[in-house]
Amino acid sequence: MSTALLLAIGGLTAVGLYLLTGRSLSRIVLGYSLLGHATVVALITAGGPAGWPPIAGQAAPEDMSNPLPQALTLTAIVISFGLTLFLLALARRQRTLSGDDLVEDDLEDRRIAAVESGPTEPEDPAAT
Amino acid sequence: MIFGLLVLHVAVCAVLACAGRRLGRSSLLVGAVPPALSALWGTARLGDGSAATADLTWVSGLDLAMTFRVDAFAGIMTLIVSGIGVLVFVYAFGYFGPGAARTGRFATTLLAFSTSMLGLVWADSVWTLFVFWELTSVTSFLLVGHKSTDTEVLVAARRALMVTAGGGLVLLAGLLLVTGAAGTTLISELAPVDGTAATVGAVLVMIAAATKSAQVPFHPWLPGAMVAPTPVSAYLHAATMVKAGVVLVAVAGPALSGIGAWKGCGLAFGAVSVLWGALGALRHRDAKLILAWGTISQLGMLITLFSVGTPTAVLAAVSLLVAHALFKGALFLIVGEIDVRAGTRHIDELGGLARSMPVTFAAATLAGLSMAGAPPLFGFVAKETAIKAALELDGPEAWIVGLGVIGGSVLTVAYTARFLVAVFGPGPETPLSARRHALSAPPAVLAVGGLAAFAALGPLDAVLGPAAVRLSGGAQVEHLHRWPGLEPALAVSAVVLVVGAIVGLAMGGRPGQAPADHAARWTDAAIDGTVALGRATVARVQHGSLPVYLVTMAAVATLAATPFLADISLDHLVGWHTPLQGVLAATVVGAAAALCFIGTRLGAGLALGAAGITVAALFVIHGAPDLALTQLLVEAAIVVGFVLAFGHLSRSFPMAGLRWRTVRIAVAGLGGAAVVIGLGAASGNPVGAPPLAELAAASVDEGGGSNIVNVILTDIRGLDTLGEVLVLATVALGVQALARAGAGREGSAS
Numbered sequence: 047m048s049t050a051l052l053l054a055i056g057g058l059t060a061v062g063l064y065l066l067t068g069r070s071l072s073r074i075v076l077g078y079s080l081l082g083h084a085t086v087v088a089l090i091t092a093g094g095p096a097g098w099p100p101i102a103g104q105a106a107p108e109d110m111s112n113p114l115p116q117a118l119t120l121t122a123i124v125i126s127f128g129l130t131l132f133l134l135a136l137a138r139r140q141r142t143l144s145g146d147d148l149v150e151d152d153l154e155d156r157r158i159a160a161v162e163s164g165p166t167e168p169e170d171p172a173a174t
Numbered sequence: 175m176i177f178g179l180l181v182l183h184v185a186v187c188a189v190l191a192c193a194g195r196r197l198g199r200s201s202l203l204v205g206a207v208p209p210a211l212s213a214l215w216g217t218a219r220l221g222d223g224s225a226a227t228a229d230l231t232w233v234s235g236l237d238l239a240m241t242f243r244v245d246a247f248a249g250i251m252t253l254i255v256s257g258i259g260v261l262v263f264v265y266a267f268g269y270f271g272p273g274a275a276r277t278g279r280f281a282t283t284l285l286a287f288s289t290s291m292l293g294l295v296w297a298d299s300v301w302t303l304f305v306f307w308e309l310t311s312v313t314s315f316l317l318v319g320h321k322s323t324d325t326e327v328l329v330a331a332r333r334a335l336m337v338t339a340g341g342g343l344v345l346l347a348g349l350l351l352v353t354g355a356a357g358t359t360l361i362s363e364l365a366p367v368d369g370t371a372a373t374v375g376a377v378l379v380m381i382a383a384a385t386k387s388a389q390v391p392f393h394p395w396l397p398g399a400m401v402a403p404t405p406v407s408a409y410l411h412a413a414t415m416v417k418a419g420v421v422l423v424a425v426a427g428p429a430l431s432g433i434g435a436w437k438g439c440g441l442a443f444g445a446v447s448v449l450w451g452a453l454g455a456l457r458h459r460d461a462k463l464i465l466a467w468g469t470i471s472q473l474g475m476l477i478t479l480f481s482v483g484t485p486t487a488v489l490a491a492v493s494l495l496v497a498h499a500l501f502k503g504a505l506f507l508i509v510g511e512i513d514v515r516a517g518t519r520h521i522d523e524l525g526g527l528a529r530s531m532p533v534t535f536a537a538a539t540l541a542g543l544s545m546a547g548a549p550p551l552f553g554f555v556a557k558e559t560a561i562k563a564a565l566e567l568d569g570p571e572a573w574i575v576g577l578g579v580i581g582g583s584v585l586t587v588a589y590t591a592r593f594l595v596a597v598f599g600p601g602p603e604t605p606l607s608a609r610r611h612a613l614s615a616p617p618a619v620l621a622v623g624g625l626a627a628f629a630a631l632g633p634l635d636a637v638l639g640p641a642a643v644r645l646s647g648g649a650q651v652e653h654l655h656r657w658p659g660l661e662p663a664l665a666v667s668a669v670v671l672v673v674g675a676i677v678g679l680a681m682g683g684r685p686g687q688a689p690a691d692h693a694a695r696w697t698d699a700a701i702d703g704t705v706a707l708g709r710a711t712v713a714r715v716q717h718g719s720l721p722v723y724l725v726t727m728a729a730v731a732t733l734a735a736t737p738f739l740a741d742i743s744l745d746h747l748v749g750w751h752t753p754l755q756g757v758l759a760a761t762v763v764g765a766a767a768a769l770c771f772i773g774t775r776l777g778a779g780l781a782l783g784a785a786g787i788t789v790a791a792l793f794v795i796h797g798a799p800d801l802a803l804t805q806l807l808v809e810a811a812i813v814v815g816f817v818l819a820f821g822h823l824s825r826s827f828p829m830a831g832l833r834w835r836t837v838r839i840a841v842a843g844l845g846g847a848a849v850v851i852g853l854g855a856a857s858g859n860p861v862g863a864p865p866l867a868e869l870a871a872a873s874v875d876e877g878g879g880s881n882i883v884n885v886i887l888t889d890i891r892g893l894d895t896l897g898e899v900l901v902l903a904t905v906a907l908g909v910q911a912l913a914r915a916g917a918g919r920e921g922s923a924s
Contacts, residue, residue, distance in 0.1 A: 047853070048747075048749070048751050049747050051759055052854060054758075054759035055850065058762065059849045061763075061769060061770060062766070062842075068838075072778070073778075076782055079786075080766050083786065088849070090793070090801070092853065093864075096752070096755070098797050100883060102881075107866035107867040108867070110797065111796055113882040113883045117887050119798075119801055120887060121898055123801065123805060131815055134812075135909040137820070138818075139915065147820065152718035155717060
C-alpha cells in the first residue's frame with residue numbers, strides 16, 4: 047500500500063471533518079465533498095497497487111490494476127455527486143429563506159433542553 | 175391446545191378492542207369466555223400426569239422460541255388465573271353498573287392481562303416467560319390507571335410501572351446470567367448451577383421476583399395500586415400478578431436453591447415482608463389497604479417457604495398459594511361490594527354490616543377464617559403444613575423461617591380479626607344501596623371454595639402433591655392432612671390462633687390514625703430522581719447544535735479505530751508507486767488545507783475544483799481512466815453548482831470561537847489519524863491477488879467488451895447501475911423542485 051495515498055486519505059478526512067463541523071452550509075458542502083474524495087481514494091487504495099488500465103488486450107492481466115474496486119468507486123463517485131448537488135440545492139434554498147447560509151440550532155431540540163430547566167410537567171400515563 | 179387457547183384469548187381481545195364501545199358493559203361477559211374455556215381445559219387436565227407442551231421456534235440458533243409447558247404446577251396456576259378470572263369478569267359486570275364509562279376498554283385490558291398471565295405461568299422458555307412478565311407489568315399499569323383523571327391514580331400507576339418494569343430489566347440480566355451458566359433456556363431443563371455468574375444471576379432473579387411480588391423494600395407500589403377498580407385489585411394484586419414473582423422463585427427453585435445467596439436473599443425479603451406487611455395491615459384504616467398490606471405479608475410467607483425449598487415447605491407454599499388466591503380474592507371482592515354499596519371502605523365509617531349484609535358477612539367470615547388458618551378451612555391445612563416445615567428445619571434457617579411463619583401467622587390472625595370486627599362489627603348502621611347479585615355471588619363462590627377444598631382434601635392432595643414434587647426437584651413429598659393429629663405443629667397453631675385473636679379483637683374497635691407511608695414517598699422520590707436524570711441527560715446530549723452532534727459522532731467513531739493500533743504492520747507499506755503519486759498526494763492535501771483558509775466562497779469553489787482534479791490525476795496514474803473521466807466531469811459540475819449556489823454571497827465565512835475551533839481541529843486530526851490507522855491495519859491482511867486473467871477473459875467472451883470496469887458496471891451489476899441512474903434522476907427532480915420553490919419565494923418577496 048502506498049504511504050503517500052494513505053496520508054492523502056488521512057489529510058482529506060481531517061480537513062473534511064473540520065469543514066463539516068462548521069456552521070456555514072457552504073463549508074459543510076465543501077467538507078462533505080472532501081470526505082467523498084477521501085472515501086473513493088481509500089476504496090481504490092484498498093483494491094491493490096497501481097497498474098495498467100484494466101482493458102483486456104491492452105496489457106497483460108498481471109500488470110493491470112484491480113478493476114473490481116474501480117467499478118465500486120465509480121458508483122461511489124456518482125452517488126456522492128448526486129448528494130453534493132442536493133446539499134447545494136438545500137443550501138441555496140436556506141440562503142433564499144434566511145438570507146445567509148448558517149446552520150441554525152434545531153428549535154425542537156432546544157425546547158426539549160429548556161423543559162429540563164423549567165417547571166417539570168408530570169408525564170401523563172393515561173395518554174397511553 | 176395451548177396455542178389454540180392463547181389465540182382465542184388474543185382474538186377475543188381484538189374483538190373487544192374494536193367493538194368494546196358498542197358492547198359497553200356486556201363486553202365484560204364476552205371477556206369471561208376465553209378464561210372460562212382455559213379453566214375448563216385446566217380442570218380436565220388435572221388428573222393428567224404428563225405435561226402438555228407447545229413450541230414455536232423463531233431463531234433456533236439463539237434458542238429464541240415461544241415454548242410452553244403446562245405441568246402439574248402450571249395446571250394449578252391455570253385454574254387460579256382463569257378460574258378467578260371468570261369470577262372477576264362477572265363481578266366487574268356488577269361493579270361497574272349500567273352507566274359506567276369505558277367498560278369496553280376495561281374489559282379489553284383485563285383480558286389482555288389475563289392472557290399475559292396465562293402465558294407467564296405456561297412459559298417454559300425463560301424468554302417467553304420474560305415477554306409475558308413484561309406484558310403483565312404493562313397491562314397492570316393500564317388497569318391501575320383506569321381512572322386516569324385523578325392525580326393520585328396517575329402517581330400510583332407510574333409507581334407500579336416503574337418498580338415492576340425496573341424489576342423486569344433486572345430479571346433480564348439475571349436470566350441471561352443464569353441461562354448462560356446452565357446452558358439451557360428451558361425452565362424444565364434447568365439443572366442445579368453454581369459459580370459466580372450463576373450466583374449474581376440468581377440474586378438478580380430474586381430481586382426481580384421481589385419487585386413483582388411487592389416485597390420490602392419494593393412494596394409501596396402495591397398499596398398504591400389499590401386506587402384501581404376493585405376487580406383489578408382482587409385479580410391482579412391479590413390472586414395472580416403479584417404471584418408472578420412467587421411463581422418465578424418456585425420454578426427456578428430446584429435449579430438455584432443450592433446457591434447460598436439465593437436462599438439468603440429470599441429469606442431476607444420474605445421474613446421482613448411477612449412481618450412488615452402484617453404490621454401495616456394492623457395499622458391501616460382503609461379496608462382495602464388492610465388487605466393489600468396483608469397481601470405483602472402473605473407473599474413474603476410464600477417467598478420464604480419457596481426459598482427454603484424443603485419438600486414440606488414447598489408443599490406448604492403450593493397449598494398457601496391456592497388458599498391465598500381463594501380467600502384474598504374473596505375478601506377483596508367483598509370490600510369492593512361494600513365500597514359500591516356503602517360508598518366508603520374506611521373502617522371508621524362502616525358499621526352494622528353483619529346485619530345488613532348477611533350473605534357477604536358469611537362469605538367474609540369463611541374467607542377470613544381461612545386467612546387466619548382456622549379449621550375447617552383450607553387455610554388451616556396450608557398454615558399447619560407451613561408451621562410443620564418451619565419446625566423441621568435447624569440452624570439459623572430455622573430461626574428466620576420460624577420467626578417469619580409463626581410470627582407472621584400470629585399477626586395474620588390479629589389483622590384478620592381486626593378486619594372482621596372493624597368492618598362488620600357493631601356501630602351506627604351504614605346506609606346501603608340496592609343489592610347486586612353479580613357483586614355478591616363471586617366472593618361467595620371463592621369463600622365456599624376454601625371450605626370445599628378442606629372437605630375434598632384427598633383429591634386436592636393428588637393435584638398439589640405432584641406440583642410440590644416438581645418444585646422441590648423430584649423429592650418425596652408428604653400428604654396433606656385434614657387433621658394432623660396431636661403434634662407440635664398443632665400446639666403452635668392453637669397458640670397462634672389464641673394470641674392473634676386476642677390482639678386482633680383488642681385492636682378491632684380502637685380508633686386511630688392511618689400511618690404515614692414514608693416508603694411510598696421515598697419510592698416516588700427515587701422515581702422522580704430517575705426521571706430528572708433522564709431529562710438532564712436528554713438536555714445535555716440533545717441540545718440542537720448540528721456541529722456538536724457531528725463532532726461527537728466523529729470522536730466516537732475515532733475511538734473505534736483504537737483497537738487496530740496493535741495490528742499495524744509496516745511490511746506492506748511502500749513510499750509511493752511512482753514519484754508523481756507522491757507529488758499529487760501532497761497537492762490534494764494542500765488544496766484541501768487551503769480550503770480552511772480561503773476566505774471567499776468563489777476562491778473556496780476553485781480550491782475544491784483543484785482538489786477534485788488532482789484526485790482525477792491520482793486515478794490516472796493508478797490505472798483507472800474511467801474513474802478519472804467521471805471525476806473530471808463530476809468535479810466540473812460541482813464547482814459550477816457551488817458557484818451558482820454561493821458565489822454571489824461575497825461575504826467571507828463566519829468565524830467560530832477559538833475554543834470550539836480547537837476542539838474541531840483536534841477531532842478532525844484524530845479522525846484523519848483513525849482512517850490512516852484503520853487502512854494501515856487492513857493492508858496487513860491482504861485478501862489475495864484478484865483473478866485478473868479470468869476477469870479479462872470473461873469480459874471479452876461473455877461481456878463482449880474489453881474495458882473490464884465498463885463490463886462490470888453494465889453487465890455483471892447492470893441492475894445496480896440502473897438503480898444508480900434512478901438515484902441521479904431523483905436527485906435531479908429534488909434539486910429542481912428546491913431551486914424553483916426558492917425562486918418563487920424570492921420573486922414574491924421582491
